[in-house]
Amino acid sequence: MHQLTARQEEILRFIRQFIAESGFPPTRADITRALGYRSPNAAESHLRALERKGAISLRAGSSRGIRLLDDHGEEEEPGLPVIGQVAAGSPVLAQEHVRERCRVDPAMFHPRADYLLAVQGMSMRDAGILEDDLLAVHRTTEARNGQIVVARLHDEVTVKRFQRDGHYVRLLPENPEYTPIDVDLRTEPLIIEGLGVGLIRNGEAL
Amino acid sequence: MHQLTARQEEILRFIRQFIAESGFPPTRADITRALGYRSPNAAESHLRALERKGAISLRAGSSRGIRLLDDHGEEEEPGLPVIGQVAAGSPVLAQEHVRERCRVDPAMFHPRADYLLAVQGMSMRDAGILEDDLLAVHRTTEARNGQIVVARLHDEVTVKRFQRDGHYVRLLPENPEYTPIDVDLRTEPLIIEGLGVGLIRNGEAL
DNA sequence: TTCTGTACTGTTAATATATACAGTCATTCC
């Protein structure tokens, strides 16, 4: 999506808020009133600009025919993608890994969650993270000591607690049956895929 | 909300589906087309009926001014209520216990979740349920052995694993530091508030 | 029986709404 101007962001925010409060998108007149314009064409041209930049799509001839789009100019799908088995070498968020979408608010977590990763194995059992749990992950390459990270080492994706000391990183499991992984950043490439910011478990038995 | 007829349910379903797909409610004409009517007034009068029965609210003069209401005729609030400390003797879902709402799809869990209960204490630690986790609860008074239940005993609400044998119920913690609670149903009143059907954790540190 | 509600057809009018056209003024990009 193309970069938006301050005004365009403001209008996009208003549209979001209007939908949240009313349950349907605003008309040109609604926008005109809310932003204090004197001409509905001010709203019209802003909407056109937002459509050009891929922030919204407009349905011609329909009243209130405004649809919000996501960052990739796609229909804003509700919820977060659930990532299953991650194949070696391929990016985590590749389309083929998306098993389904889970209708939760990404802004429920802080910082915002970008996807849900299906946890494999019991290495984080004592942190209350069990197999098949969905770990809410915030995409970032930065991690501080003690945080739970999604890391990629030798084309394998793993969830561990992060501990760094200079060139050395220790990936700590939370289960005495597992052993920590030591990484020398000078010889081994360690990629931080993201930060664990929440958890969702889903099952009657738990 | 008053009981709906089959036709009215059908139209309500269509409105829901239309909103999910388009992002805005349908017009009378949209409904007329979808249901195969020849007159837009068929849709109009159905909408009026739905409004009378409290299923929707209509904003006069606005195009697509249809708002979905929940079972109590209230604005359909998204997400689930988060229940905090439950005072002795008062019902779990009392308004004063609702700390906030959490924007997750209740239908994400099976069976459907009715509210989220903030877990106190570590008695279910080994089941991966930690303090301050939000337990997704399905309201029911029925429980089978092995299920995790929200139970009320002597005006205190607790989360435990359910085990029943005739008149005797055992509420099992999942932590060796805690002891099971034995209940004789003939002498002590045990109320099953609901079933744990999922879990949401929310925090950078986890 | 009359009344109320459901479930429609058919028509019409007022108005809500999208959207084109003609401008102004400023900024930035080349």
Next chain:
DNA sequence: GGAATGACTGTATATATTAACAGTACAGAA
């Protein structure tokens, strides 16, 4: 120096949409 873009005012119009009025038919309740 022009050209494109942003951010508007102001006017106008076709049409999308709500919503009223006038019917028909049927079913269940008072």
